Amino acid sequence: MSGEGKEMEVERRAELGGGSPLWAGPGRGLVIPGYRRDHELVDPPHDWPGYRGTILRHPKRPLLAIPNTVGEITGPLLGEERVGELDFDLTAGHAGEPQGQKIVLHGRVTDGNGRPVPDTLVEIWQANAAGRYWHKVDTHPAPLDPNFTGAGRCMTDADGRYRFITIRPGSYPWENHFNAWRPAHIHFSLFGRAFTQRLVTQMYFPHDPLFAYDPIFNSVRDPRDRERLICEFDLQATTPEWAMGFRYDIVLRGREATPFEEGHR
Numbered sequence: 001m002s003g004e005g006k007e008m009e010v011e012r013r014a015e016l017g018g019g020s021p022l023w024a025g026p027g028r029g030l031v032i033p034g035y036r037r038d039h040e041l042v043d044p045p046h047d048w049p050g051y052r053g054t055i056l057r058h059p060k061r062p063l064l065a066i067p068n069t070v071g072e073i074t075g076p077l078l079g080e081e082r083v084g085e086l087d088f089d090l091t092a093g094h095a096g097e098p099q100g101q102k103i104v105l106h107g108r109v110t111d112g113n114g115r116p117v118p119d120t121l122v123e124i125w126q127a128n129a130a131g132r133y134w135h136k137v138d139t140h141p142a143p144l145d146p147n148f149t150g151a152g153r154c155m156t157d158a159d160g161r162y163r164f165i166t167i168r169p170g171s172y173p174w175e176n177h178f179n180a181w182r183p184a185h186i187h188f189s190l191f192g193r194a195f196t197q198r199l200v201t202q203m204y205f206p207h208d209p210l211f212a213y214d215p216i217f218n219s220v221r222d223p224r225d226r227e228r229l230i231c232e233f234d235l236q237a238t239t240p241e242w243a244m245g246f247r248y249d250i251v252l253r254g255r256e257a258t259p260f261e262e263g264h265r
Contacts, residue, residue: 100129116160
């Protein structure tokens, strides 16, 4: 095997690991690949003392790593037939304009080797500008906005890029501890190249003064990983007199993986 071929083989093995059968060529039978496991500090622990909700939610026994099967690697994927023409625009489809600062939120989804993840479903949900969700369990005494329901979705393009139009959400109180407030954030859910690569996380905005007090944000223990949860202001995506632009790139796996959060709501 040539030097280039060996490098490709090493990269392929690093990406897939061990887990499920794939055709390896004549006379070689099946290779058992899987998905590369991230280091322990990327994602928050299931039981985080500062986050009261994990007391009852976290597993009480050690987790078992289950090998991937062909069905998990090959599908199912949620396709574009589920996405409406204006689903990317959370400010549309109502009788009037929503309250708050309009923003353009965009980014790129890549795998652990930096390759774009095309045609994957990206979903977001969030509180309105006053910090209230359009949900019956949210009893925060902030006004509901009849022109903003706070949920949208889109598909990534051939280069792995996505784009939403929405409102910058407000902070809100929660009953985790005395005088607890969540930093402004937007929830993300997306799928990678297979069903097992689903990521659910929260995206935050730069320089939020509540970062130091939020146990969910700080349950991601490495400061460098926490930085990957924060979007960046993007002047090029900003539209004059209309909307500010923010960029949030998402990496599904690998050293630069976006941390997974078991967030509130």
